Amino acid sequence: MSGLKELKNRIGSVKSTQKITKAKQMVAAAKLRRAQEAAEASKPYASRMANVVANLTASMGDGSGGPKLLAGSGSDKVHLLVVMTAERGLCGGFNSNTAKAARLKIEELKADGKEVKIITVGKKGREVLKHAYADLFIDHVDLSEAKDKYTPFAIGLGHDLTARFENGEFDVATLVFSEFKNVLTQTPVAKQLIPAEAPDDAETIDLGGAIYAYEPSEPEILEALLPRYLNTQILSAMLENAAGEQAASMTAMDNATRNAGELIDGLTLKYNRARQAQITKELIEIISGAEAL
């Protein structure tokens, strides 16, 4: 009898787990739609901005003599890694993939003899990296209060990075985050923030030999543009990360729901078998009892 009861209890507990994972999946699906829309809405601005930066840098030559954010500090000894992950778990390999990419990057930089500093964004990445690199942490950005409003956080982090760079705290800043390819794939990527780099896929427009006119002067425009470019890059990374987190969470919860379903089927089969065996046994006992009389 105890075997039957145990099975029944297990089926019950797996069923309630399945209910939870199913609810989490639906929540993630709803959040994903919003996060994806936000990420896509910010794309035109980010890509136009990248084009403008590409145009400007192309017309400036090698960028030397320009603002430090573009030209760099003239050295590359101290690297700052900004590792961006989610605030919550239950999203499959999302956080650990990003952390792994960060770890590879850190080891690579260390092997090259560079000094590495880390700023973490999002709690989960910090937890993973804490074991090996706690001494490299210099700051942390908590996004748990962000609630889909990432702009102030992006601007804050951008200002912070600029200030640290001007204080000479680092030479090169790289952002590690998850690129949102589609709902099924999010790939961790490393993107150099400082010195500013125009992306390879930015369109440079052929001016047909004409010369750009700048108002006010070119350095002044660059001075105003580069911090904004930095903020924009951080913001779009945050938005992509948010969308990626929800997508990963949805996929993970979908898998969990399916696994729970399989488990329930298996257990139900076992339960029914045990129940039938019990009935058969009881029948045999009654019949042989009757025959003996």
Added chain:
Amino acid sequence: MADKLHFSLVSPARELFSGDVDHVIAPGSDGEFGVLVNHAPFMTTLKNGVVRVEDNGETTMRLFVRGGFADVTPAGLTILAEEAVNLDSVSVESVQKEYDEAHRALLAEGKDANPALEEQVSYLEDLKAALVN
């Protein structure tokens, strides 16, 4: 209608406008300027102000931008605004209310205490002025 200017206005939140128009007047930081088709390559920073879009001889749209950049290339005009609102979609009352709140908060904190808030107040002031006109 090949001789039209391709104009797009984007803010970090979204793309507000993208299309072909005749004439765009924008508030450059060194003065207001107009852009017609085949304008020479030109780039400028913007100050808070109204971007006017003209098509077929009449003003079709007025947008208020909060700083940003204008980039004129042979491909057209791109305005990257920090923030932008279509003046037809906001009411004087709601801006007035927002302005009052920000102004009160600024007075409460004292002057120079919060540059970001100060900037917000001056932005709302400019926006209000643009709405009234």
